[in-house]
Amino acid sequence: MSKTLNQAPVLKGAASPGDSLVRDVSLPALVIHRDALEHNIRWMQDFVTRSGAVLAPHGKTSMTPALFRRQLEQGAWGLTLASAVQTCTAYAGGVxxxxxxxxxxxxxxxxxxxxxxxxxxxxxxxxxxxxxxxxxxxxxxxxxxxxxxxxxxxxxxxxxxxxxxxxxxxxxxxxxxxxxxxxxxxxxxxxxxxxxxxxxxxxxxxxxxxxxxxxxxxxxxxxxxxxxxxxxxxxxxxxxxxxxxxxxxxxxxxxxxxxxGSYVVHDHGIYKEAQCCVLDRRSDLQEGLRPALEVWAHVQSLPEPGFAVIALGKRDVAYDAGLPIPLKRYREGVLPAVGDDVSGCKVTAVMDQHAFMTVAPGTELHIGDIISFGTSHPCLTFDKWRTGCLVDEQSNVVESLAIEF
Structure with a gap:
């Protein structure tokens, strides 16, 4: 007679410090690059302070208390939120x-x-x-x-x-x-x-x-x-x-x-475009914000030439302001995790758990390859996750971030 195994549910994208994204983390996963995140928090705080104002970043973007704490430690006056429940969550996180x-x-x-x-x-x-x-x-x-x-x-x-x-x-x-x-x-x-x-x-x-x-x-x-x-x-x-x-x-x-609010991780879509306009209007500003948020997922099917199905869908990534943007391809388990450019590929549609991607000529993909995707409108990517992976420049997890929508 089989024995029932009692265990806690596994959270999508869960990871532990030291895990490698290409070897140890169950994908898809929400990925935040530490260097870009820290740059963005400093950049916006400095901009607002020099403008003679104070910063109350909108927490609804991420609902991630660990990010709230970083923003407050960098000098934010307080947090903006959108509801009573969000306010209670922020309070529980120390706001x-x-x-x-x-x-x-x-x-x-x-x-x-x-x-x-x-x-x-x-x-x-x-x-x-x-x-x-x-x-x-x-x-x-x-x-x-x-x-x-x-x-x-x-x-x-x-x-x-x-x-x-x-x-x-x-x-x-x-x-x-x-x-x-x-x-x-x-x-x-x-x-x-x-x-x-x-x-x-x-x-x-x-x-x-x-x-x-x-x-x-x-x-x-x-x-x-x-x-x-x-x-x-x-x-x-x-x-x-x-x-x-x-x-x-x-x-x-x-x-x-x-x-x-969205500045904290920025994006590869509507806010990237908006930031270009800010820099055009403000010649005194040097480098702007950096995209810090990605979603990583496996190639799961190659049913036709030039066509790949990715294990990523509407349950994982925003699609209201543009479809996911292919960035780099990694080989599963291969360290160090060096990505090859796949920006010539294009996502043409997303379903609940699948993304349809055209494969650029000359791009060789295999089942199990890992694709990193940029997003547009980070608010509606964060709300699909309970945990995110903060990673270093080698794509190793340095912190697991609880997301509390």
Missing amino acids: RRVLMANQLVGRANMALIARLLTDPGFEFHCMVDHPDNVAALGAFFAERGQRLNVMIEYGVVGGRCGCRSEQEVMALAEAIKAQPALALTGIEGYEGVIHGEHAVSGIRAFAASLVRLALQLQRDGAFALDKPIITASGSAWYDLIAEGFEAEAASGRFLSVLRP
């Missing part, structure tokens, strides 16, 4: 200042934040953009004898959340003032929804209007802080927001907070 760039809606979510606010060392700010939400938050936190920091979100027509006019912003400030359990601590916007031929001028105008609104609210005595927060900036236009805040002299009157 004690959170800017939740979203509305806090629903009593169960409010209760999560109320529990964290019993820690006097925890600082939290969330967004509001409607009187109904203001009333609900005011009543909930008043019942508990707590005071919640809120910031008015200012948006653009056709965009995402946020008040759509300056009049709405002023009216909402009055609604907040009527709630003793709420403290207005700043104003927030998100410029990433501004697109089109005139995006640059539109983003500059948006930053200027954000500062004008902040100044008006300050003159009206609406803020609960002597130096209120003013914040914007995703991962594509952070330089324009920094310049806009500097041009309006926001740093003297406000705490200017920039909150890009």
